[in-house]
Amino acid sequence: MSHDKIEQVLIGIPASPGICHGPAVLFSEGHLNLPCYSISPENIKNEERRLDSALVATRKEILEIRKKVSSTLGEGEALIFDAHLMVLEDNALIKEVFQCLSDEEKNIEYCFNQVVERYINFFKDLEDEYLRERVSDIKDVSKRVLNNLLGHNTYDHLENDSKRIIVSDDISPSHAMSLNRDSLLGFLTDSGGATSHFVIMSRSMKIPAVVGLHDATSKIKNNDYVLIDGYEGKIIINPTTETLSSYDEQALKKRAIELTYQKELFEKCETLDGHSIELMANIEGSGDIQSYKESNAKGIGLFRTEGVFLRNNHIPSEEEQFEEYVSVVKYADDEPVVIRTLDVGGDKLMQGEQDDSFLGLRAIRYCLENLTVFKTQLRAILRASAFGNVRLMYPMISGLEELEKANIILDEVKESLKNEKIAFDESIEVGAMIELPSAVSIIDLIAPKVDFLSVGTNDLIQYLMAVDRMNDRVSHLYQPMHPAVLRSLKSIFEGGANCNKSVSVCGEMAGEPLYAALLIGLGARNLSLSMSRIPEVKHYIRLMKHSELVHLASECVLLENAEKIEKKFKEYLDSIVSNSMN
Ligand code: PEP
Ligand code: MG
Numbered sequence: 096m097s098h099d100k101i102e103q104v105l106i107g108i109p110a111s112p113g114i115c116h117g118p119a120v121l122f123s124e125g126h127l128n129l130p131c132y133s134i135s136p137e138n139i140k141n142e143e144r145r146l147d148s149a150l151v152a153t154r155k156e157i158l159e160i161r162k163k164v165s166s167t168l169g170e171g172e173a174l175i176f177d178a179h180l181m182v183l184e185d186n187a188l189i190k191e192v193f194q195c196l197s198d199e200e201k202n203i204e205y206c207f208n209q210v211v212e213r214y215i216n217f218f219k220d221l222e223d224e225y226l227r228e229r230v231s232d233i234k235d236v237s238k239r240v241l242n243n244l245l246g247h248n249t250y251d252h253l254e255n256d257s258k259r260i261i262v263s264d265d266i267s268p269s270h271a272m273s274l275n276r277d278s279l280l281g282f283l284t285d286s287g288g289a290t291s292h293f294v295i296m297s298r299s300m301k302i303p304a305v306v307g308l309h310d311a312t313s314k315i316k317n318n319d320y321v322l323i324d325g326y327e328g329k330i331i332i333n334p335t336t337e338t339l340s341s342y343d344e345q346a347l348k349k350r351a352i353e354l355t356y357q358k359e360l361f362e363k364c365e366t367l368d369g370h371s372i373e374l375m376a377n378i379e380g381s382g383d384i385q386s387y388k389e390s391n392a393k394g395i396g397l398f399r400t401e402g403v404f405l406r407n408n409h410i411p412s413e414e415e416q417f418e419e420y421v422s423v424v425k426y427a428d429d430e431p432v433v434i435r436t437l438d439v440g441g442d443k444l445m446q447g448e449q450d451d452s453f454l455g456l457r458a459i460r461y462c463l464e465n466l467t468v469f470k471t472q473l474r475a476i477l478r479a480s481a482f483g484n485v486r487l488m489y490p491m492i493s494g495l496e497e498l499e500k501a502n503i504i505l506d507e508v509k510e511s512l513k514n515e516k517i518a519f520d521e522s523i524e525v526g527a528m529i530e531l532p533s534a535v536s537i538i539d540l541i542a543p544k545v546d547f548l549s550v551g552t553n554d555l556i557q558y559l560m561a562v563d564r565m566n567d568r569v570s571h572l573y574q575p576m577h578p579a580v581l582r583s584l585k586s587i588f589e590g591g592a593n594c595n596k597s598v599s600v601c602g603e604m605a606g607e608p609l610y611a612a613l614l615i616g617l618g619a620r621n622l623s624l625s626m627s628r629i630p631e632v633k634h635y636i637r638l639m640k641h642s643e644l645v646h647l648a649s650e651c652v653l654l655e656n657a658e659k660i661e662k663k664f665k666e667y668l669d670s671i672v673s674n675s676m677n
Contacts, residue, residue, distance in 0.1 A: 211233060376390055463504075488526045
């Protein structure tokens with residue numbers, strides 16, 4: 096809060112609802128906007144000193160993390176940081192940077208980066224695998240040094256801080272996962288879309304977020320007081336006392352509404368005309384089980400197992416995975432737990448993996464190329480299936496070949512468990528996520544081969560519309576109510592019904608009352624959503640009539656654009672709310 100600074104408003108994409116305010120802390124993990132400017136000869140010594148202090152600060156940082164990792168994960172995991180320290184102490188590199196500084200007379204960030212880039216290019220083309228792998232060490236350390244030169248913080252420091260709003264160019268799911276929830280007030284990012292994985296996580300953590308702000312990292316300085324309106328996708332830098340109190344009032348009103356939703360949580364989830372809808376929970380790991388019980392969800396419709404892999408930055412052993420899965424399964428009693436096999440790639444990169452394309456080696460493709468990882472996970476899931484009602488689900492199935500290959504591996508794993516006399520549910524149900532346009536086109540071929548289907552609308556929209564779900568510049572084209580999405584959904588529900596296979600929806604669409612209304616109208620009876628969204632969605636379902644939704648959806652299938660479809664559903668939602676007040 097400030098009296099002498101000017102209030103400034105930035106508009107982005109509303110990502111996670113909620114209002115909060117507090118001091119900002121700047122982070123950078125993605126692309127750094129490095130300044131480049133000339134230095135006069137008399138300032139060269141000063142630039143050298145700046146680098147020296149950045150190196151000292153970076154060394155201190157790495158030693159702190161090393162200590163923490165060694166005490167929590169063990170000395171073996173901490174060894175990587177010795178390699179990082181060696182990069183930092185490379186005299187030849189520092190000498191080259193100083194040489195560049197005196198030759199080019201440019202600022203030290205620029206010179207440091209020039210030399211580091213040369214090193215990276217040299218190492219990355221080497222035959223020797225060990226030396227090639229040094230590239231990620233050099234990248235990691237040099238980013239820390241540059242962050243220190245630029246006065247940015249790194250994530251590792253946050254845990255010691257009081258509650259802050261994180262401002263970053265981007266946030267990866269693995270970093271979001273490693274943050275201490277107690278120190279977070281909100282997230283702001285320059286890039287990203289409403290279904291980026293870190294956004295999905297902030298929604299489930301109930302942390303307000305606005306993404307796609309383009310230049311938040313250049314407009315906001317460390318310790319600036321910032322207000323986030325996650326409902327409207329608006330942020331205010333240096334809000335006045337009046338602005339703050341008006342938002343605090345709004346937050347109180349929203350809180351009161353949310354409390355009314357909470358009161359219905361243990362009521363039946365049924366439309367006014369008696370059509371019941373199952374609401375299940377999306378979870379990331381065993382850390383979510385407490386919220387699961389509080390949400391009164393009817394089972395877990397999507398267990399994103401990547402969390403288990405990304406949190407600790409290594410591929411977990413069968414035992415580690417089993418412990419995690421079985422604790423969830425036991426907690427769920429006999430409710431179903433849909434465990435999705437590893438969906439890494441895209442924005443969820445494991446250490447050492449470089450392919451961040453959503454069209455690349457992601458999800459089931461990665462698993463079919465990394466059979467040891469896949470088999471270990473299948474063993475852990477199957478073993479957990481002996482303790483409850485587990486269902487197994489493959490992500491990103493593009494066609495029958497992949498499904499068949501995955502099932503062959505599954506059969507092999509089942510066979511070896513049987514030989515080892517290890518218990519598992521022999522009739523475990525196996526399902527496929529429908530999130531690729533190719534899978535939609537051949538839904539009549541896929542549906543008979545699985546026990547259930549689950550629609551991943553986040554990816555389905557991304558791939559159908561060719562809109563990268565992370566890219567804020569095309570986010571206006573990410574339209575859940577586009578006629579192409581509607582028609583695809585319609586054919587998936589019909590394809591499932593024709594074979595008597597259940598079709599649930601586990602993408603973010605299920606967590607928005609407006610979209611949930613459309614999904615139910617098109618045939619959904621089961622929605623799996625972020626637990627924080629369950630109370631509101633349930634409240635709206637209890638005000639709707641199934642027959643009206645079916646009618647509305649059938650009318651909308653004939654409409655030519657998302658705007659018209661959205662308008663119809665908005666009018667419907669407004670009408671049911673006003674009816675409920677009369
Ligand atoms: C989806 O794509 O809709 C989905 C549920 O999976 P994820 O968001 O993890 O890709
Ligand atoms: Mg997906």
